Amino acid sequence: MSATPFPAAPVLQLNNVALAVADLDHMIGWYQNVLGLRVEERGHFDPVDADFAMLTGEGFRLELVSRKGGEHRPADRSAPPQHLHALGWKAIVLESSDLASTTATLVAHGVEIVWAEQRLTPTLASTMVRDPEGNLINIFGKLA
Structure with missing residues (x-):
């Protein structure tokens, strides 16, 4: 460029x-x-x-x-990794100091879990969920 x-x-x-x-x-x-x-x-x-x-x-x-009064288009509900084929913002990404406890809380609330405590790197895992309207929220945490 x-x-x-x-x-x-x-x-x-x-x-x-x-x-x-x-x-x-x-x-x-x-x-x-x-x-x-x-x-x-x-x-x-x-x-x-x-x-x-x-x-x-x-x-x-x-x-x-x-x-x-407007037409609401639903969130893209493609499962990872296919969600990366639709261009645009993908997820709100947060960080937790205790991913296991955060995941347990989300489960207790009945949140739609995409994956729980998925290992991403040797030191990092994430729990990915959807809010009630289908938007992705990815919560990172360090592996113990």
Whole structure:
């Protein structure tokens, strides 16, 4: 790739990750009750006529946004590794200091498990789940 005559954008930092959802209240409840996120703010974006909720976790923010009356396209439910054939964002990726306990909690909540404590590298494993609308959440943890 050749250099452009324009400089790169100024230094940026991540504000949040946005997830479009069909049922805002249900999804807020799920992310609060299952993943322990907290509602930081709720409101309405007039330019796109959409309601939103900003949720916070440990070191990250997740924006849930919902627009009534539109056609909602379901999440891609391809199983790994085929999920990588559809272009675009793949998953919210989180990290746990105790993956076994996190996995047990997710199971107790009846969360849809894609895989549990799957070894990825010699030192890293993950538990991959789906939220109620089918979006992937991958939780990494160090192997003991």
